[in-house]
Amino acid sequence: MSGSVVDMAAAQRGRGFAREPKPGGDMAEVHAELTGVKRVYPGADGGSVHALGPVDLKLARGEFYSVVGPSGCGKSTLLDVLAGLSAPTEGSILFEGREVAGRVPPGIGVVFQEDASFPWLTVQDNIAFGLRRAGTDAAEVDRRVSYAIGFMGLKDFRKAYPAQLSGGMRQRVCIARTLVMQPRLILLDEPFGALDAQTRLLMGDELLKLWRETGATVMLITHALDEAAMLSDRIGVMSARPGRLIADIRTEWPRERDSRIAAEESFGAITSRLWGLLRDETVKAAGMSGSSR
Amino acid sequence: MKRATWIRTLVVIGFVLLLEGLCRWGVIGRMTMIPPSEMADQLWKLLQSGRYNGHILETLGNVAVAFVSAVVGGFVIGSILHSLPRARRAIDPFLATYYAIPFFAFYPLLVVIFGLNAAPIILIGFLFGVVAMIINTMNGLDRIPRVLIKTARVNGLGPLRTAWLIKLPSAAPQLFTGIKLAIAYSFIGVIAAEFIMSTSGLGYSIAYAFNNFDNRTMYALMLFIITLVTIVNAFFHVWERRIMARRGQ
Ligand SMILES: Nc1ncnc2c1ncn2[C@@H]1O[C@H](COP(=O)(O)OP(=O)(O)O)[C@@H](O)[C@H]1O
Ligand SMILES: [Mg+2]
Numbered sequence: 001m002s003g004s005v006v007d008m009a010a011a012q013r014g015r016g017f018a019r020e021p022k023p024g025g026d027m028a029e030v031h032a033e034l035t036g037v038k039r040v041y042p043g044a045d046g047g048s049v050h051a052l053g054p055v056d057l058k059l060a061r062g063e064f065y066s067v068v069g070p071s072g073c074g075k076s077t078l079l080d081v082l083a084g085l086s087a088p089t090e091g092s093i094l095f096e097g098r099e100v101a102g103r104v105p106p107g108i109g110v111v112f113q114e115d116a117s118f119p120w121l122t123v124q125d126n127i128a129f130g131l132r133r134a135g136t137d138a139a140e141v142d143r144r145v146s147y148a149i150g151f152m153g154l155k156d157f158r159k160a161y162p163a164q165l166s167g168g169m170r171q172r173v174c175i176a177r178t179l180v181m182q183p184r185l186i187l188l189d190e191p192f193g194a195l196d197a198q199t200r201l202l203m204g205d206e207l208l209k210l211w212r213e214t215g216a217t218v219m220l221i222t223h224a225l226d227e228a229a230m231l232s233d234r235i236g237v238m239s240a241r242p243g244r245l246i247a248d249i250r251t252e253w254p255r256e257r258d259s260r261i262a263a264e265e266s267f268g269a270i271t272s273r274l275w276g277l278l279r280d281e282t283v284k285a286a287g288m289s290g291s292s293r
Numbered sequence: 294m295k296r297a298t299w300i301r302t303l304v305v306i307g308f309v310l311l312l313e314g315l316c317r318w319g320v321i322g323r324m325t326m327i328p329p330s331e332m333a334d335q336l337w338k339l340l341q342s343g344r345y346n347g348h349i350l351e352t353l354g355n356v357a358v359a360f361v362s363a364v365v366g367g368f369v370i371g372s373i374l375h376s377l378p379r380a381r382r383a384i385d386p387f388l389a390t391y392y393a394i395p396f397f398a399f400y401p402l403l404v405v406i407f408g409l410n411a412a413p414i415i416l417i418g419f420l421f422g423v424v425a426m427i428i429n430t431m432n433g434l435d436r437i438p439r440v441l442i443k444t445a446r447v448n449g450l451g452p453l454r455t456a457w458l459i460k461l462p463s464a465a466p467q468l469f470t471g472i473k474l475a476i477a478y479s480f481i482g483v484i485a486a487e488f489i490m491s492t493s494g495l496g497y498s499i500a501y502a503f504n505n506f507d508n509r510t511m512y513a514l515m516l517f518i519i520t521l522v523t524i525v526n527a528f529f530h531v532w533e534r535r536i537m538a539r540r541g542q
Contacts, residue, residue, distance in 0.1 A: 080443075083447065085443055085446055085447070103446070103449070104446050104447045104449065106449065108447070109447070110443070110444075110447045112440045112443065112444070113440075114438065114440040115438075115440070116438075116440045116441060116443070116444045118441065118459075118462070118463075119463075119539075119540045120462040120463070120465065120536075120539065120540065129448065130447075130448045133448050133449070133450065133454075133458075134448075134449075161539045161540060163539070163540050
C-alpha cells in the first residue's frame with residue numbers, strides 16, 4: 001500500500017459493503033426518532049447521575065449526522081440508548097418505525113469508543129464474527145470479509161491477532177466487523193480517537209465514501225469540531241451534562257465531498273460557530289471558572 | 294531453546310549430579326538418602342514388577358476426580374457468586390483467608406463422617422483445589438471488558454451464546470491459572486491425605502516405606518511423584534503458552 005491507509009482500488013471495485021439499491025431513497029423519511037429521551041444512572045451511595053436529556057432527535061434516512069459536545073456530557077449514553085444497549089429512563093426511541101426496547105434491532109451497527117476487538121480471534125475471524133453468528137453462508141462471509149480487509153488496508157494482517165496490531169489498526173478491525181454486516185444505521189463513537197491527525201483525515205474520507213456507497217444513515221460522535229464540520233450533513237451540539245441538544249447546524253455540503261472541503265470558506269465558519277457554541281459548555285464541563293462574560 | 298531454558302536445564306542437571314556425588318562419597322549417609330541413579334533404578338524395577346500399579350492407579354483416580362470436580366465446581370460457584378455481588382461481598386473474607394485453614398487437621402473428622410475410604414481423600418483434594426478455581430473464575434469474569442458484552446448484544450447473542458462465545462474465551466487466561474492451581478492443589482491434597490490416614494495409594498505407600506526404613510522404595514516413589522507432576526505441569530504450561538502467545542502476552 002502506498003500513501004493511503006486504505007486501498008482505493010478495492011473501494012472502487014464497489015458494491016463491497018453495499019446493499020441492494022433501494023427504490024426511492026426519500027431523504028426526508030425519518031429513520032430513527034428519539035422523543036423526550038432521558039437517562040439517569042444510579043450513582044454512588046444511593047444518589048443518581050442525570051447523564052442525558054431530555055433529547056428530541058430525528059435522523060433522516062441516509063443522512064450523515066454528527067454529535068459534538070464536551071467530554072462526559074452524555075454522548076456515549078445517547079448512543080447506547082439509541083442502539084437499545086441501555087433503556088432510557090424516560091422517553092421513547094423508534095428505529096424504522098418500531099420501538100427500540102431491550103435489545104439492539106437488526107440493521108443497527110455500532111463502532112464503540114473503546115477497543116472492542118476479540119483478542120482470541122485473528123483479524124479475519126474478528127471481522128467475520130457477526131456474519132457467522134447470523135448464519136451467512138461461508139462463500140458470502142469470505143467475499144465480504146476479503147473486501148473489508150482490502151478496504152481497511154489490513155491485507156498483511158489477515159491472520160494476525162489484535163495484540164500484534166496498533167490501536168488504530170484494531171479500531172479499523174472493529175469498523176470492518178461492523179460494516180460487513182451492512183447496517184442501515186451506523187453509530188460510531190469517537191472511532192478515530194486512537195489515530196494520528198493525518199490518518200484521521202483519510203479515515204474520514206473513507207467513511208464518507210462508505211456512507212455514499214451504502215446509503216446508510218450515519219451518526220458520528222466526535223469531540224473534534226473540524227471532523228464534524230468536514231463530514232456531516234448536520235451537526236448536533238450537546239450541552240454539558242446532563243446532555244441536551246442546544247443547536248442544530250446544517251452544513252449544506254454536496255453529497256460528493258471529501259476532506260478537501262476544509263479549504264472552503266464556510267468550513268472555517270462552521271467550525272468557529274461550533275466552538276462559539278461549545279466554549280461555555282466545555283468550561284462548565286471541565287469545572288473551570290473560565291472567562292466567559 | 295532459549296537461553297533461560299538452557300540455564301534452567303543445566304541447574305537441574307548440576308543439582309542431580311551434585312546429589313549423586315554427595316551420596317556416593319558418603320557426605321550424605323545411605324540412611325538419609327540414596328543416590329538419584331539408584332532411585333531411578335529402583336523406580337524402574339518397581340514399575341516393572343507391577344507391585345505398586347494398584348496404588349498408583351488409585352491415587353491418579355482420586356486426583357482426577359478431585360481435580361475435575363474442583364474445576365467444574367469452582368467454575369460454577371465462581372460464576373454464580375460473580376452474578377450475586379451481595380453474596381460475594383459477604384463471602385469474600387472467607388475466600389481470602391481460606392488457605393490459612395489447616396484442612397488436614399479435620400481429616401479424622403471426615404473419616405468419621407465418610408468412613409475410611411476414598412471419599413474423604415477426594416474431598417480433601419477437592420476442597421484444596423476448588424477455592425483457587427472460584428477465585429480465578431471471578432477474577433476472569435471481572436476483567437471482561439464491558440464493550441465486549443455490548444458487542445455481543447449488537448450481534449444479537451443471547452446469554453448462553455454470550456457466555457460461550459465471549460465470556461469464556463475472554464476469561465480464559467484467568468480460568469487457566471485456576472485450572473493450573475487446581476491440579477497442583479488436588480495432587481497435594483490427595484497425596485497428603487493418603488499419607489496421614491489411609492490403607493492404600495501412593496501417599497500411603499511412601500509413609501509405609503518410611504515407617505519400615507525402606508529408603509529405596511520411599512525415594513523411588515517420591516521420584517515417581519515428582520516426575521509425574523512435572524510432566525503434567527509441562528503439559529499445561531505448553532498449552533497455556535500457546536493460548537497466551539496469540540494474545541501477545
Ligand atoms: N454505567 C454508568 N453508570 C453510572 N454513570 C455513568 C455510566 N455511564 C456513564 N455515566 C456517567 O454519565 C455521564 C455521561 O457519560 P458518557 O455518556 O460516557 O459521556 P461522553 O461520552 O459524552 O464522554 C458521565 O458523567 C459518566 O460518568
Ligand atoms: Mg464517550
